[in-house]
Amino acid sequence: MRAILVDDEQLALKQLKQIFERDIDGVEIVETCSDPYKVLEIATKHLPDAIFLDIRMPEIDGLKLGEQIQTRLPDVEIVFVTAYDRYAVQAFDLHALDYIMKPVQTDRLRRTIERLQGRFKKRKANHIHGVQTPFIYCFNQIRYQLPGVEPQTIKWRTSKAQELFAYLLHYRGRTIDRSTIIELLWPNLEVSRASQQLYTTIYHIRQTLKRIGLETISISSGDLESGYKLIIGNARVDVDEWENRLKQLGVPHLEHIKEHERIFKQFDGNYFGEYDYLWAEHERERLRLLWLIQARNLGRLYIEHGMAEKAIQVYRIVQQLLPDVEETYFTLMKLYKAVGDIGGVEEQSWLLSSRMDREWN
Template sequence: MKVLLVDDEPLALIGLRMALDGEFDDMEIVAAYSNPTEVIAGAMEHAPDVVFLDIHMPEIDGLKLARQLQAIIQGIEIVFITSYDQYAIRAFELYALDYIMKPVERHRLLQTVMRVKEKLNWKGSMKPPKSDSSWICCFDRIRFRHPGMESQTVKWRTSRAQELFAYLLLHRNRTVSRSTLLELLWPDIEETNTVQHLYTEIYHVRQTLKRYKLDMISIQSGEREAGYRLDIGEARVDTEAWEQAVKQLGQLDASTVDAYERTLHAYEGRYLGQYEYIWAEHERERLRLIWLYNMTRLSEFYEQHGMQDKAIKVNRRVQDLYPEEESCYFALMKLYDAVGSKIEVEEQYLLLQSRLGSELELPIGAHIVRWYEQWKLITA
């Protein structure tokens, strides 16, 4: 895998290079640039598979540079590095593979590199999906679905078997070490006392897959190290298919808006949202940001074209799934004001006060308070 690094801070660039060099033998860093004006020429020369790119650089906007890279090198993957949280959502306009917050932490970098490898391996082995494929559903909770049938909520023998399968599924097609799984499932017990328990949970997972007629999914022992690898065969994962569908939507206009509606409506809730798995939080947040970003675009499109009723429906959907998302309340307040519904504006503000202030003990954004106070003066 050929890698190109871009960061206008020389020390940060050196640190990232050392971190990658020290961890991954199969990764070749073909070039590293602290001067962003040299990046395009370097990319054309080296044709990297992935670029680790700082978003916030004084001489050039990292997002603009990413667009240029994607235009000249087909299939290039982008990983953004940023010190500023607000850039994370903007990054998904380009459908970056991932983003990392500074300072870069080792475990987070390892997670990202594994994701890059999985994506590149997936591209290399990608086959057209079969219409009769079985599905593993991960929106909200784990479910299995066979062709022509309703999805089934899975009944696991134990909660550890469920978490074991979910973890292996997220890290599928690569061996997860036995020590990692033992630490995940039995963090407070010595490894020597839990190995047999792991064998038992692996057996439970295999039996569950067999019971649900998912024999194409296999758990294999690691060949080079003590661990396990999940292979889902020709089964498909709904969250992965959904993300690919979003990436293929293209420009949002009158000819694609219906496709945007259908695809975004297929987002059924948080990734493994019913399970409090800390290790799933990054994937959960990443998919949430992709959805929120595109729902915001859809709402703005409807508003610009005078379809406030549809924009309201979009924001109501966001509110239903993420009642803590402040922006949808503000969007609804302005939309209801535009259609002359004073009661609804008041209701949204009171609802925001209740959910953020009383339930979450968070302050309402100052810009929302200012808007509401000015609106009250105008409409009094």
Template sequence: MRVILVDDERLALLQLTKMLEKMGGIDVVGTYLNPIEAIEWIGELRPDAVFLDIHMPGIDGLKMAVQIQENCPAIQIVFVTAFDQYAVQAFDLNALDYVMKPLHMDRLGRAVQRLQDRVRGDVNVTVSSSPQSVLIRCLKTLQFEMPGQKSERLKWRTSKAQELFVYLLHHRGRVIARDELLELLWPDFEERRAAAQLYTTIYQIRQSLQRNEVGSVTINSGSLTDGYSLDTSTVRIDTEEWEHQLKQLDSPEQHTIDKHESLFNQYTGDYLSDYDYLWAEHERERLRRLWLHHAQNMIRFYTRQGMHSEAIRINLKIQQLNPVFEESYFSLMKLYDLSHHNAAVEEQYMLLTETLKRELDSRPDDRVAQWYQGWKSEGLVYNR
């Protein structure tokens, strides 16, 4: 696993480098005192993760993380800092972890384990990717696809059974402590009653899986800890396969655009978006960023090729799945301007204004508003 480290303190960089190298499986491919220099090299080095301090001169770690995610959304961010007051902001940015200084091997080790689990997910796809395996679909809604059959939803005895299964699937391969499950699903129950509900629900899930011939997915009881884990080693999972294939592709070119189109269309909706599970939001946002970054690369390719109708199609699909993504409206305004569809430019700006007001009680970004006002007053082609 390839990582880079960014910290304005040389001793802190040396300490973190030594600690990571002791753990094994970590290749520190770059250490940087200057965050601007690190940003310049990230695209070249293509690390799996960045270990990032927050308080640095020039650009702080939070702003740097935003730039990294905009340009390379597949890279994982681990903040390493002496300040605990930024944790909420860090996790709002979908950071994988937030490790406090002074560093301790056990705490850093847990962060590395989480990172390895995330990165290893791509590798494990090749183990269970046989087309004869059961495919679990997590994009938009939970479905199961048996070999040679259409995808179908399972009928669960209760909504708690469904959420418990999905939570274990979300944390597949890890033992989830019983207390964590009780707090998640039955927070208002007395412990004994909540435990009874948990045991009953686990039994119901196992019965549902057997009844629907999904016996390859099993729930295991932790042998050393009081908890449960979901074994999905012999099945396929659509999000893992999609992300794995996406990372194998370089930027869109004429000879690869069909593969890019296929992956773009496989994204049928956000991760578990049919459910209001707050605990899934981090992964939902991470995968959404990957898809949007991929879509924008395709738009840039089609625009360079003069294939404006194709670029417009991609933008319209983005609006369908993510109606508050402002960049899609701006891109469409410029594309319609190039095609001299003035009414369509007006329509996109009005639609953006109404959507932001309704959904976020906000207004278009200044650069979008200025572009629109300039286009409207001067009648120029503003494709900048």
């Protein structure tokens, strides 16, 4: 098992590492970190099994950092280590595996490691037997998949319930103020009526998740009903896994070409592509750009190695999903010319001319 230790106090960090090295078997400390702003970068680089995270740190507290880690790396287990016991409820609300008090006692740490190892054994057994955790799809349309079942769309009672779930899923792990939600979904209603609509819609979402078997996904209320937060538990999200794997692979190279092709094809539609949600446009564009960069790099790799037909396949998929990228048409003209397909060159010229005529008259 691989772990990262995080604490802004160097002495506490050193002592915890010494306990692991001296008394705990089966755990490799891949890195320690005293700068909370570097934790996400380090975690993305190493992809540890667990992160032992201090709560009280300057400028950013461990609870907020834990939310960010869960959003970016949902498979990483988080163990909070702190001198204060008043954060226990919030810690377990984040689905942290454990909560250890300072000064850390060896026996207490061993019990935590046993829990971690037990969870990893269960995951491995589930993988062997074909059992997976719930999976949420965000590319193209919102769907869900339970173990042993094909992906399915969610039948919502109202369009507001669908959009609110999508909005909370977009900001999963973060509390969204009631006022922000009301302004988004019911801007023209009086506050009292809008609040009632919000309560009713939250109720319908919870009932829908329960009905379709996604009990591990929950909506928690903030203090004094100040807001709502979607907690996905052990569910996985296609966007998170796709982006994490894309970053791990880096620039395409022939050694892992099959994996690069798989990741390229997983992008089968824009983020929430079937829904015209303006609030999702920034993330939609960011993911489109990540995929387009990967597509260009993959196409260049094929061209450099004389695999023009493969490159054509890549750029045709880009053209299908992102028809506004004019560069694709010119690249395909050159590729078709290289393989002697004059008809392909003429087709791309006609497609580009027709698009420009429609857009620019």
